[in-house]
Amino acid sequence: MSTKPKVAIVGAGMTKFMRRAQETAKELTFEAVRAALDSANMTLDDIDCVIHGTAPDAFDGIHMKGEYLLDGSGGWKKPYMRGYVGGGTGVFAPIQGWYHLASGQFETALVVCEEKMSSCQPHPQGAFLTIFDNMTERPLKPNLLWIFALEMNRYMQTYGLNLKDIAQVSVKNKNNALQHPAAQLGKEITLEEVLNSEVLAWPVHREMVSPTSDGACAVILATEKRAKKVTNKPVWIKGVGWNLDSSYWTNRELAYPQYVENAARMAYKMAGIREPKKEIHIAEPYDPFAYKELHHLEGLLLADKGQAPQITADGVTARTGNMPSCPSGGLLGVGNPIAAAGLMKVCELFWQLRGEAGQRQVPGHPRTGVAQAWGDLMQVGTVIVVGN
């Protein structure tokens, strides 16, 4: 299928990530779209179709949230589509943008992701009550922390890991976020401070958890023909992958995210990547909880099973390491407005590969990067490989 158009990212923009934003959800969306369009010197008239990504409607307290947000997203009188794979949405939305363009039907796409979690009272966690099975689990009154704690515990036990192995990710990412202008939680923090933070749901400690956030993020995609008119520094989408595992999560091995590996293999195959450890220069794996970055580095085949803590300790994933992971500061540091946070990772690769990441710029002119998000009931992997 060599006749299919190549697709590039040609612009990116985002709002700050905040615990509480004064802007409404529509206003946040608008600001991100505006920034992305400006960065590509484009207007809405140049946009053929719009893809919107946003996580549960329960956060904003709006049914059919994609419809409500569509004017803020620039979707008015355009082909407008909202895809949805829970927490995996932020990386899935640009994949959707890719297939809109690679189908040959459109030449440009605007991809925007938004979350305003602060609308949900008394706490956004309440919106997660209803993610559990309505018949067999919800009567137990589960909360979101349970599944992370259960998965983290299984991961640690299976590979004989300790809390320090996990906590070092928080230290790295929160420190990285100090240089991100959108960051909500960038801070100088030590391993001891992470380990001494409150235990929320053992083994999960407070400083191992990303915050709830308000924010929005957008990218502009274009086919090869159009991309070359817009910029001389296009960042190409080389590979895409997505994969959903069974909803019977209590029947699955939680120590390893097989679905992430499946999604990664799909994306690597398309990108012609045979040895990800060598060929991927920079990674933005999904890190809503500290252990998840490790889990995902393994699923992405960037570390052997159970070995992600070791390469982290060795400094491989530091901003100055051989394969920087979450140089943005990740969800742990920049913040976690769910879908927007996933797209933030793609924006980070865009800026890093163009050499425009300012103080966050990783050394060595990275040429190929991977971003990944994860969601549902520990169940979905979304992976995008980009290169210049």
Next chain:
Amino acid sequence: MPKNFYEKVAIVGVGYTPPRPLTPDVSYKEMIYEAAVKSYADANLASHKDINGFITCAEDLIEGTSIFDEYTPDQLGAVQKPMHTITGDTLHGLATAVMNIQTGLMDIVVVEAHSKASNIKTLSHIINYATDPILNRPLNVHPTYIAGLEMQNFLNRTKTTLEQCASVVVKNKKNSLRNDIGCFGATLTTKEVLESPPTFSPLTQLQMANHVDGAVVFVLASQKTAKKLSKKPIWIKGCGWISDSPTLETRNWASCDYAKLSAKMAYKQANIKNPKTQIDFFEVDDTFSYKELEHLEAIGVYKDGTAGRACMNGELDPDGKTPVNVSGGSLGVGSLLEASGSLRTLEIVKQLRGEAGPRQLKKANTALALSWRGIPTTSGATLIFSRK
């Protein structure tokens, strides 16, 4: 947009559970499984493992589950496969499957849509939850008033009469009598329709579709594979989907732009210059009586103010010049909420295959399906199907 680039994709399998007002015997997973098994058999698939991608069309608050994407894969045989949710009508899902196949990344893609409307105890409250939380929702009015506003505007603008609107109901409920899956077939007069209890004036009770439960699963395939799998592939020749303004205060009530522009997009792809002569029959959204007429005028089949007269004259009857909703539509068969587009498509597949039994149209080569996402949205999609 690229000119005349539209690779053909076909529907090669359909499976469904007959829509019913109540389905206490099966869970949503069991209902969908039944439809999937029938669909895969209809498509002559050797195994569910041959399917490359899966799409479910669903909205969280309709399901009563946050992140409903979690619960979509098992009943389709999609475990550890690329699968995602589209928060849209079935036609949005089908358009997405078409794009997925056109990229060359996938050969066979499944689209599922369902309704368990009977399980929702507070549907009107949930739909009200889709209106603007700051400006509209505090008014605390049953949201179907929005249809009343729209109908009033339509009647004033086009001089369509109430009797003409009622004749749509008479026609569709009569058509449903010959559809073995129709739930609300009846022989009525326009007088009876107009004298049924007033609801959201000028609407009356019988002018509003009733909700039903059911599931429909489609198998789509690339041109090459479709010809191998099916003796009667039904080709998708064009897909359009458009959203207008979500805001009640600023939308243009006088123009049904989602229908007009989505049809324009689909016509262009399918190379249709004159829909009335080039398309043999139409299955368009008729959630409310006037919607069928409004949609027919918006997609250019009738000039403004003439569709009602055509319905009264019998032109829209199965033996008329322009058969519309031969299936019985949502008014006659029942509304599967967002899966209603699947029933429009199902009828088209049956007719184009020559499998519509007592309602089989003599001339059934090309057909159009139009869906609307319902109150309070201005989003809809148009698909064009052909035997060739």
Next chain:
Amino acid sequence: MELKGTTISKQDIESGKVLFTRGDPNAHYTWDTGIGIGRYLEGLRKGKIFGTHCKKCNRTVIPPRVFCELCFSPNIEWRQLKETGVINTFSICYVNWDAQRVQTPHLPAVIEIDGATKGHGILHLLDEVDPKLIKIGMKVKAVWKRPEERTGAITDIQYFKPY
């Protein structure tokens, strides 16, 4: 890079400096349990734990289902499983669903039920155990509600405890 976004504090809202509207969702559902889960819940009411066995995959699963999601066959057999199991993973949770702290921690666990294929468990709670002593691999047993209190729900099992 100049980014947009205006941070406000909880006090800004509480003091009325920033206006807001309120809405409590009135969203209620009655989900049809269907054949598979319906029979599972009926079993629980009778103090029995049922699973299903897929002959083709040679796999016994819980919660039961009327089709195998892997081979996609409806050729399954119902099996009564034991009321004992093994802890697959657990947590000691100090936070409620609304992020409020709780005095006595909740003890959620995935429990692999004896009689099901290894690795197949359910989500439930632990009790009558010192949280510090809980281990992955620990054997536990269902503690039921009294028969007259059972309603045909997952909560007919109050919790699991070590035995």
